[in-house]
Amino acid sequence: MFGEVRAVDDLSVSIPEGAIGLVGPNGAGKTTFLRLLLGLVRPTTGTAKVLGHNIAEGIPVRERIGYMPEHDCLIPDMTGVGLVTLMGRVSGLDADTAISRAHDVLQFVGVEEERYRKIAEYSTGMKQKIKLAQSMVHDPQLYIFDEPTTGLDPRGRTEMLDLVRVIANSPGRNVVLSSHLLPDVETICKYVVILDGGHQIAAGELSQLLSGAADRLRIDVRGDRVAFARRLQETGVEAEATPSGVHVTRKPGVEAAIFEAAKALGAEVRYMGREIRSLEEFFLELVERSEAVVGV
Amino acid sequence: MSISLPTYTRREIPLLGRRHRLRAIIVTGLRREFKRPAAIVTTGLGVGLVLVTSIVIVLFRGLFIPGQPLDLSFFIVPASNQAILFFVTLMASVVGSGLIAEDLNSAALTLYLSRPITHADYLIAKAAILSPLIAMIAVLPLVLTPFVAALLGLFSWTVALEAMGLAVLLGFLFTAFYTSVTLLLSSLTRRKSYAAAGVFAVTFGLSIPATILSLSIGNPAFLYLSPWEDYLAVAQAAFGASARQLDWPWALAILLAATIVASFVTYLRMKAVEVVSG
Numbered sequence: 001m002f003g004e005v006r007a008v009d010d011l012s013v014s015i016p017e018g019a020i021g022l023v024g025p026n027g028a029g030k031t032t033f034l035r036l037l038l039g040l041v042r043p044t045t046g047t048a049k050v051l052g053h054n055i056a057e058g059i060p061v062r063e064r065i066g067y068m069p070e071h072d073c074l075i076p077d078m079t080g081v082g083l084v085t086l087m088g089r090v091s092g093l094d095a096d097t098a099i100s101r102a103h104d105v106l107q108f109v110g111v112e113e114e115r116y117r118k119i120a121e122y123s124t125g126m127k128q129k130i131k132l133a134q135s136m137v138h139d140p141q142l143y144i145f146d147e148p149t150t151g152l153d154p155r156g157r158t159e160m161l162d163l164v165r166v167i168a169n170s171p172g173r174n175v176v177l178s179s180h181l182l183p184d185v186e187t188i189c190k191y192v193v194i195l196d197g198g199h200q201i202a203a204g205e206l207s208q209l210l211s212g213a214a215d216r217l218r219i220d221v222r223g224d225r226v227a228f229a230r231r232l233q234e235t236g237v238e239a240e241a242t243p244s245g246v247h248v249t250r251k252p253g254v255e256a257a258i259f260e261a262a263k264a265l266g267a268e269v270r271y272m273g274r275e276i277r278s279l280e281e282f283f284l285e286l287v288e289r290s291e292a293v294v295g296v
Numbered sequence: 297m298s299i300s301l302p303t304y305t306r307r308e309i310p311l312l313g314r315r316h317r318l319r320a321i322i323v324t325g326l327r328r329e330f331k332r333p334a335a336i337v338t339t340g341l342g343v344g345l346v347l348v349t350s351i352v353i354v355l356f357r358g359l360f361i362p363g364q365p366l367d368l369s370f371f372i373v374p375a376s377n378q379a380i381l382f383f384v385t386l387m388a389s390v391v392g393s394g395l396i397a398e399d400l401n402s403a404a405l406t407l408y409l410s411r412p413i414t415h416a417d418y419l420i421a422k423a424a425i426l427s428p429l430i431a432m433i434a435v436l437p438l439v440l441t442p443f444v445a446a447l448l449g450l451f452s453w454t455v456a457l458e459a460m461g462l463a464v465l466l467g468f469l470f471t472a473f474y475t476s477v478t479l480l481l482s483s484l485t486r487r488k489s490y491a492a493a494g495v496f497a498v499t500f501g502l503s504i505p506a507t508i509l510s511l512s513i514g515n516p517a518f519l520y521l522s523p524w525e526d527y528l529a530v531a532q533a534a535f536g537a538s539a540r541q542l543d544w545p546w547a548l549a550i551l552l553a554a555t556i557v558a559s560f561v562t563y564l565r566m567k568a569v570e571v572v573s574g
Binding site: 063 | 317
């Protein structure tokens with residue numbers, strides 16, 4: 001809690017190994033969740049364990065975590081290799097190991113030639129890579145990436161996602177990816193936790209969350225979606241208009257009812273198929289539902 | 297393009313302890329400072345000028361301070377050298393003012409505190425960067441002066457050693473005060489220049505009005521506001537020189553209390569800074 005504000009409430013989740021996406025609108029509690037993971041704040045009630053360590057312990061937790069912050073946080077008058085080495089040593093590596101690993105990770109992220117230049121002279125993309133490198137230098141078990149593609153051009157974004165994917169797919173390494181860019185999360189993560197208003201509104205394997213029930217259809221119509229759903233309901237079909245389309249429960253003769261409704265309204269059916277949503281669609285549905293509940 | 301994650305054969309090597317981690321911050325911090333011309337010039341000029349003026353005073357004591365007895369009380373003269381105050385203030389503003397402010401400004405604090413160290417560790421490391429630099433001006437010349445005087449046979453080794461011991465204690469008191477106050481000021485702003493101005497304000501903004509007020513109103517108690525006057529009162533008592541207007545126990549208590557309070561407030565301030573922001 002921050003003063004009277006309860007930033008994260010009733011969050012009970014067991015996160016498996018692998019790549020986990022953390023998504024939610026602004027103020028959802030993502031940052032507070034990251035602070036909890038890093039052991040920088042303690043929950044007012046409840047407990048949490050990261051890699052088997054209680055977060056209240058702080059230091060043992062952070063020894064096993066590599067954190068890549070969202071904002072620019074590099075020391076401008078240091079060289080890339082100097083900063084990454086320093087962060088390795090502050091994490092507990094001896095000087096020789098820290099230097100050796102700093103060179104390794106800088107090579108991995110692709111800042112090899114420029115490593116002896118001052119960070120102030122780096123481009124945004126190179127700075128992002130240095131932030132990634134400093135999170136890797138002590139070879140942590142858990143990586144926390146906070147908006148890793150912020151400010152990058154399409155090429156830089158692809159490169160960064162490739163690097164994150166390599167880390168996420170490496171055995172013994174786990175990734176928590178917090179991002180507003182849901183396609184990034186969808187690309188990298190197998191598991192997702194969705195927060196809104198400090199509450200967990202969904203958590204689970206991405207493939208399961210995004211695939212709807214087999215008895216549901218998603219219809220994409222060009223025209224008045226709400227009127228289309230209402231028309232279907234009038235003919236006895238269970239239908240719901242959402243930002244991602246009109247969702248219909250299968251039953252005999254439903255296809256004919258759909259096309260009749262479209263014809264009657266002058267709407268065009270552009271897609272009809274099994275309900276498979278993008279993370280963005282799923283997320284918008286959840287947030288809309290969550291807001292509706294609060295409104296009630 | 298094919299990329300692969302570096303693998304380490306020494307992955308299972310246990311990480312070194314907190315003392316090692318702090319040492320890394322301190323050594324890197326000192327190296328960074330000694331790459332800055334301002335810090336090098338301040339250190340060189342500060343140590344050199346304070347040392348030279350102190351030794352000149354010792355060598356030409358009959359000329360500068362006729363009638364000054366050649367016992368322990370003589371060493372109040374180099375200890376009250378105004379160049380110490382000036383260069384300590386300059387060092388604190390040139391180096392110390394940016395130690396936390398620059399980390400706040402660049403958000404490098406996030407990098408440090410997301411590592412396995414505590415807020416207190418971070419502050420200790422920052423204090424350990426600044427304090428040796430201040431001590432080079434506040435302690436080193438005052439220790440070297442009696443040493444040189446004894447080498448030249450101007451004072452007995454007994455007196456010189458006693459003076460060196462007292463110089464260490466007094467210098468550390470002054471160093472601790474300026475280190476903690478400077479770090480407090482540095483933690484309150486993202487702009488190094490504001491913190492540097494604050495250091496000068498603490499030194500001269502307190503000392504000059506305190507002197508004027510005490511003279512115009514005729515109440516020496518105003519001098520307690522000046523850290524330099526408090527330091528001089530303690531130094532006078534330590535070297536057994538003739539008593540000044542201030543009671544040394546009060547002056548000592550004020551310096552110690554200010555040091556402790558400033559350190560505590562800095563710690564609270566750092567705890568309040570949001571390391572991970574969204």
